[in-house]
Amino acid sequence: MTTRTAAAALATCAALMAATGCSSSFGDGKETEQDSGAKQHLTVLIATSGDAETKAVKDAAAAYQKESGNTVTVEVAKDMNQQLAQAFAGHKPPDVFYVNSDQFANYAKAGSLYPYGDGIKDADDFSAQLRSSFTYDGRLVCLPKDTSTLGLAVNTELWRQAGLTDQDYPATWAELKQVAGKLTGDGVTGLVTTNEYQRLGVFMKEAGGWVTDARQTKMTAAGAQNAEGLAFAQSLLKSGSMKYAKDVDTSWGGEALGKGRAAMTIEGNWLAGAMKADYPDVGYKVVELPAGPSGKGTLAFSNCWGVAAESAHRAAAVDLVKYLSSGEQQLKFADAFGVMPSRTSSLATYAQQVPAAKAWVDGAAYAQGPVTIAGFDKVLGQFNTDLQALRTADPKKILADLQSNGEQAMAKGD
Numbered sequence: 001m002t003t004r005t006a007a008a009a010l011a012t013c014a015a016l017m018a019a020t021g022c023s024s025s026f027g028d029g030k031e032t033e034q035d036s037g038a039k040q041h042l043t044v045l046i047a048t049s050g051d052a053e054t055k056a057v058k059d060a061a062a063a064y065q066k067e068s069g070n071t072v073t074v075e076v077a078k079d080m081n082q083q084l085a086q087a088f089a090g091h092k093p094p095d096v097f098y099v100n101s102d103q104f105a106n107y108a109k110a111g112s113l114y115p116y117g118d119g120i121k122d123a124d125d126f127s128a129q130l131r132s133s134f135t136y137d138g139r140l141v142c143l144p145k146d147t148s149t150l151g152l153a154v155n156t157e158l159w160r161q162a163g164l165t166d167q168d169y170p171a172t173w174a175e176l177k178q179v180a181g182k183l184t185g186d187g188v189t190g191l192v193t194t195n196e197y198q199r200l201g202v203f204m205k206e207a208g209g210w211v212t213d214a215r216q217t218k219m220t221a222a223g224a225q226n227a228e229g230l231a232f233a234q235s236l237l238k239s240g241s242m243k244y245a246k247d248v249d250t251s252w253g254g255e256a257l258g259k260g261r262a263a264m265t266i267e268g269n270w271l272a273g274a275m276k277a278d279y280p281d282v283g284y285k286v287v288e289l290p291a292g293p294s295g296k297g298t299l300a301f302s303n304c305w306g307v308a309a310e311s312a313h314r315a316a317a318v319d320l321v322k323y324l325s326s327g328e329q330q331l332k333f334a335d336a337f338g339v340m341p342s343r344t345s346s347l348a349t350y351a352q353q354v355p356a357a358k359a360w361v362d363g364a365a366y367a368q369g370p371v372t373i374a375g376f377d378k379v380l381g382q383f384n385t386d387l388q389a390l391r392t393a394d395p396k397k398i399l400a401d402l403q404s405n406g407e408q409a410m411a412k413g414d
Helices: 013-020 051-068 080-089 101-109 128-133 156-161 173-183 197-206 224-239 253-258 270-278 314-324 327-337 344-353 355-363 377-387 395-413
Strands: 041-046 071-076 096-100 148-155 189-193 242-244 262-268 284-287 298-301 303-307
Touching (some): 041 080, 051 071, 051 327, 080 101, 096 101, 096 314, 101 377, 128 298, 156 284, 173 189, 189 253, 197 224, 197 298, 197 377, 224 395, 253 262, 253 270, 262 270, 344 355
Parallel strands (some): 041 071, 041 096, 189 242
Antiparallel strands (some): 148 298
């Protein structure tokens, strides 16, 4: 499940490669003891969003264990990136593990991942956008375990108190600016979100821009469309109708919405579980994000099921991943802890079962996937740091720095 806020600094590819000692093992095709036909014992490492997700994964592992005869131990990481780096360095990685899109290319470049994706017969049931997020050197390395998109969540009571109706949900930037202003006052801010590209990037996308080109081979950050998107976000910040979550004494948009400090927030479908658990009496509605000059836009997030290149049980590990990523199991995960299925077929079923998630589901059709370039996590971490000052800084300067830093990272990766 996608974390609520992005980490400011993660291990770089170079550091990962130094720690793991991996080099050219990516896709080496070596056979292991997995082919002996004996029952296998598999270890699974996850970064859980809470008790509900932990229980759901353990229940699924137990069901697979009963069906296959293989045994499975599920462990919960305290620090996923650190524990994986240590496991790779010690040449004792878990057989199966969550891989965040921020770190995927680093692990793939270091040779830590077994690229099993092209051997999955129904891999095309996962959208092209999701598959591309976990493709490296032209090969689908691992299957997306779920998906998330961003929508505009509205506190319905604050909306009603401002004299607004269902017909007033904003469909354009101009309408968003208007209702955000109307909703601001008496300790309430019209729109609250976090100061990171994983939220503010929607404005770049809606203006027709993005950080890189579609193939992630060229930086496009300094383009005029991106500047237009950040300039619009800046105008909201300057007006006071949009604030960052920390500026209203909260840690993320969901908390601001639940505590009544935000009338609207930009968040993903993990919001549903958080609101149910922490603010069950707060009414809210999620609508699609308003369109910008280039049309609708949202961002997509996912993790994948990684299989260790050094696993002695790769065939069994892939078999477990097939089970965990099946349509039936994905719908069980969705029901248990609120994630959306990454399979297109299962997502359609989910949309019927959970009509309140319609805006998030509809966004999957036009969502922008994350940047997955080896060594790029530090570049994006610096971008997020720069965005903290967006209210007073020059958007073009922020984007020029992103362009320069990104080009340097790409050059090192060549």
